[in-house]
Amino acid sequence: MPKKILHGLDGSAGSFKALGEAIEIAKRFQAELHSITVEEVPRFAETVGEVIEEKAVANGKFKDILGKARDMAAKEGIFLQTHVLVGHEVKTILELIKKRGFDLLVIGFMGHSAIYERVMGSTCQTLVRMAPCTVLVVK
Secondary structure, eight states, X not given: OOSEEEEEOOSSHHXXXXXXXXXXXXXXXXOEEEEEEEEOOOSOOSSHHHHHHHHHHHHHHHHHHHXXXXXXXXXXXXXXXXXXXXXXXXXXXXXXXXXXXOSEEEEESSOTTOOSTTTSOHHHHHHHHHOSSXXXXXX
């Protein structure tokens, strides 16, 4: 029985479908539910101003995504603790799993970064292979 669940949220339809499953599991087992959104900086900024500008744009996008996720959980009586971290998706997710002791990771089959052969997203595939906990992939 999972006690601490981490859900990967990138704003894609697949990630929200996975969130629905994570909420149901959290309800069934009275587990703690967390969500992680990883902000990747796509290019090397030349000035601090460019970093601040890109961060502001990303924060606006993530605000809407996180609000929708919190609302979904709240409708089911579940508190969703959200984490927005900067870094490489896989490395950042794995570090949070280890640091916080999650025993279940719930992720969508394909997210926004899924270009890899349209079979399974490369982030998803790597997390399944490397995560130190059980991983549920939702299609």
